[in-house]
Amino acid sequence: MTPNMFFLLVSILFSIGLVGIISRRNLFVIYMSIELMLSSVNLLLATLSKLLGDANGSVMALLLIAVIAAEAALFLAMITHLYRQSRTLDSDHYKKLSKVK
Amino acid sequence: MLNLIVITPFISALILTIIYLLNTKKENTFIYTLIGIASPVFITLLSLFTLFELINGVPTIHSTLFEWLHIGELNISIAFMADRLSVIMISFITFIGTLIHIYAAGYMRGDEGYGKFFAYFNLFMGSMLLLVLADNPIMMFIGWELVGLSSYLLIGFYHQESSNVTAANKAFILNRVGDFGFIIGISLLFISLEGSGFTFDTIKANIQLIDNERLSLIGFLLFVGAMGKSAQIPLYVWLPDAMAGPTPVSALIHAATMVTAGVYMVSRYSFIYSEIPDIGLFIAYIGAFSALFAAILASYQSDIKKILAYSTMSQLGYMFIAVGLGAYSSGIFHVFTHAFFKALLFMGAGAVIIALHHEQNIFKMGGLKKDLRVIYITMFIATLAISGIPPFAGFFSKDAILVMAFASENYLLWVMGSLTAALTAFYMFRLLFSVFHAKSEHKHELQNVSSSMTLPLVVLAFGSTTVGFLGLNEAYGGSSLFNNFLVLPDIELHITHEVEYMLGALNVLLAFCGMLLAYKMFATNAKETLPDNRVRKLIINKFYIDEIYTFIFVRPLLLLSSFIAQTLDPKIFDGAINLSVSGYHKAAYLFEQLQNGKVRYYALYVLVGISAMSLYMIYKLGVKL
Numbered sequence: 001m002t003p004n005m006f007f008l009l010v011s012i013l014f015s016i017g018l019v020g021i022i023s024r025r026n027l028f029v030i031y032m033s034i035e036l037m038l039s040s041v042n043l044l045l046a047t048l049s050k051l052l053g054d055a056n057g058s059v060m061a062l063l064l065i066a067v068i069a070a071e072a073a074l075f076l077a078m079i080t081h082l083y084r085q086s087r088t089l090d091s092d093h094y095k096k097l098s099k100v101k
Numbered sequence: 102m103l104n105l106i107v108i109t110p111f112i113s114a115l116i117l118t119i120i121y122l123l124n125t126k127k128e129n130t131f132i133y134t135l136i137g138i139a140s141p142v143f144i145t146l147l148s149l150f151t152l153f154e155l156i157n158g159v160p161t162i163h164s165t166l167f168e169w170l171h172i173g174e175l176n177i178s179i180a181f182m183a184d185r186l187s188v189i190m191i192s193f194i195t196f197i198g199t200l201i202h203i204y205a206a207g208y209m210r211g212d213e214g215y216g217k218f219f220a221y222f223n224l225f226m227g228s229m230l231l232l233v234l235a236d237n238p239i240m241m242f243i244g245w246e247l248v249g250l251s252s253y254l255l256i257g258f259y260h261q262e263s264s265n266v267t268a269a270n271k272a273f274i275l276n277r278v279g280d281f282g283f284i285i286g287i288s289l290l291f292i293s294l295e296g297s298g299f300t301f302d303t304i305k306a307n308i309q310l311i312d313n314e315r316l317s318l319i320g321f322l323l324f325v326g327a328m329g330k331s332a333q334i335p336l337y338v339w340l341p342d343a344m345a346g347p348t349p350v351s352a353l354i355h356a357a358t359m360v361t362a363g364v365y366m367v368s369r370y371s372f373i374y375s376e377i378p379d380i381g382l383f384i385a386y387i388g389a390f391s392a393l394f395a396a397i398l399a400s401y402q403s404d405i406k407k408i409l410a411y412s413t414m415s416q417l418g419y420m421f422i423a424v425g426l427g428a429y430s431s432g433i434f435h436v437f438t439h440a441f442f443k444a445l446l447f448m449g450a451g452a453v454i455i456a457l458h459h460e461q462n463i464f465k466m467g468g469l470k471k472d473l474r475v476i477y478i479t480m481f482i483a484t485l486a487i488s489g490i491p492p493f494a495g496f497f498s499k500d501a502i503l504v505m506a507f508a509s510e511n512y513l514l515w516v517m518g519s520l521t522a523a524l525t526a527f528y529m530f531r532l533l534f535s536v537f538h539a540k541s542e543h544k545h546e547l548q549n550v551s552s553s554m555t556l557p558l559v560v561l562a563f564g565s566t567t568v569g570f571l572g573l574n575e576a577y578g579g580s581s582l583f584n585n586f587l588v589l590p591d592i593e594l595h596i597t598h599e600v601e602y603m604l605g606a607l608n609v610l611l612a613f614c615g616m617l618l619a620y621k622m623f624a625t626n627a628k629e630t631l632p633d634n635r636v637r638k639l640i641i642n643k644f645y646i647d648e649i650y651t652f653i654f655v656r657p658l659l660l661l662s663s664f665i666a667q668t669l670d671p672k673i674f675d676g677a678i679n680l681s682v683s684g685y686h687k688a689a690y691l692f693e694q695l696q697n698g699k700v701r702y703y704a705l706y707v708l709v710g711i712s713a714m715s716l717y718m719i720y721k722l723g724v725k726l
Contacts (some may be wrong), residue, residue: 018704018708021701021704022701022704022705022708023701025701091699091701092699095698095699
C-alpha cells in the first residue's frame, strides 16, 4: 500500500460525496454525502500525519471526529423536525428563505 | 431706406396677425384695412423715391442690416441691393401691389378671415421685395421660398373646401420640385467660386473662374427653379389650380409677384446666361412651347379665371423667349407692361364674379356691357393691350420680343410667338365678347361693385394704355428709354426699320384676325365649346397632362408607399426587431433556469468551475495522465 493509493481513495470518496450533494434531493442522502466528504478529509489528515511522522494531523482528525459526532446529533434532529413540519425530505421543497415562490 | 422697404410689410403682417389672433370676434375691419393698406402705400412711396435716386445718377444702393452667418468661407449678410433692375421691379411691384390691396379691401369685405387675408397679403409683398432686393443668392432664395409659402397660404385661403387645400398643396409641391434644382444650382455656384465672396457683385466679378460646362449646368439648374415659379412646361400644372384662391390673390400672383420671379431671376443672373447661349436657347424654346401650349389650352377653357391663368403662362413664355435669347431688357419690359394689364384683367374678372354672385363660367354671363360699364371699358383696354394692338402697352413689349426672335434668326421661335399672338387675341376677345356682348340666356341680378374695386381698375387701365411708350424704340420714334435705363448685358442685333414695321404690322394683322374670329363666333351668341371631336376633347381635357403626371409620378409613389406600409414595414423591419426581441426572451429564460436559488445548482457551478480550472492547470503544467 503506497501513500498514493490512500490519496486516490481520498479523492474518490470526496468526489462521491460532492456528486451526492449535487445530484440528490433527499436530505438524508445529502447529509450522508457530507459525512463522506468529511471522512475523506479525516483519512487524508491521518495519512499525511503517518507519512510525515507528525502527530498534528492525527490530533486534528481526532478533533474532527468529535465535531462530526456533535454535528450528526444536530443534523438528525433538524431533519426530523423539518420532516414533521412538512412531511417531506425533498430539499427543493424547502424554500422559505427564497424570494422565488 | 431699402431696409425699410423690405421690413415694413413683414412688420405690418406681424401686427395684423397679432390683432387677428387677439381679436376673437373678427371685427375691426377698419384697423385691418388701415394697416393692411398703409404699409404698401408707404413702401410704394419709398420705392418711387429710390427709383428717382437711381434715375438721378446713383449707380447702385447697398444697405446692410446685419451679418447673419460667418462660417469659414460662407459669409452671408442680411443685405439689400438696389440696382436699376431691382428698382424697376420694386417700383411696379409696390405700385400695382398697392392697387391690388385697395381692390382687395373691397373684394374681401365681410369675409370672415379679412384680417388674416391682409396679413398674408402683406407677407406676400414683403417676400417678393426680399427676393428682388436681395444682395446675395442665399437671401434671394429665402425670399423665393417665402413667396412659395405665401402663395400656399393664399391659394388655400378658403381652406374649408378640401379641393382648395389640394390646389395649394399642388402649387407648393410643384414649386418644391423647381426649388430643388434652384438650390442645387446655388450650391454648385458657391462651390465653384471657391470662396471668393457670394454676393451678386462678387459672383459677377469672379464668373470667369468657372469653366463653361459647369456654368451651363448651373444655368440649367437655376432655370429649373424658374420653371416651377413661373409655371413653364413641364412644371406649370399648379397655375390653373391656383385659381382656387380669392381673385385679388390671383391678381397679385400673376401681375406683381411670384410668377415674374423666374424671369427676374434669369435677368439677375444675366451675366451667367450671356456666357452660355445654348442654355439660353433652351430657355427660349421652353418659353415658346409654353406660350403656344398655354394659348391653345386657354382657347377652350370656360372658367374666366382659368383662361386668364393660362394667358399668364403664355405671356411668361414670351418673357422667357426674350431672356433666353439674351434680350433681358425686353423680357423685363414685358414683365413690366404685363403687370399692368394682367392685374387689370384679373381684377376686372373678380369684379364681374362678385357682381354675378360668384359665377365663373363665361358662357353663363353675357350681356353685361351696359350694367358694368366701367369694368367693361377697362377690361376692353386690357384685352387690347394683351392682344398687342397699338398703342396699348402690350404691343410694344411683345413686338420687341418677336422682332428679337426674328432678328436672331430663330424663325421657329418667331413663328410660334406670332401664332401665340394670334391665339392670344382670339381667346382674350372670346372672353370679352362672351362676358359683355353675347346675349344672355337668363337675367342677372347684379350685386353692387364697390368703388374701392373700380378705382384701381381705372388707374391700371390708364397704365395699360401709357406705359408702353416708356420703352418705345427707335423704329417707333422713341429712344428705348426703359432698356437703356436697365443696362443689362443685352445682345445687340441690328435690323432695318422696314423689317421691323413689317413684323409689327404682321402681328397687328394676326391679332385682328384672332379678334375677328372671336367676334364671329362669340359676339352675339356665345356657346360653350363641347368636346365633340377627338382634338377638342384632347384640348379641353388639357392634353391629359395632369392625368399623365398622376400616372407617372403619383400612382407609383402611392403604390410604393402602400407596399412599404403593408409589406416592408410590418413583415421585414418589424420582423427583424421581433426576432431580436424573442432572442432576448430566450436568453432571459436560460439565465432564469440557471439562477434558480437552489444551493445544489450553485454547488454544481462551483464544481464545474473548479474542474475546468483544474483541467486547465493540469494542461498548462504539462502533467501527463
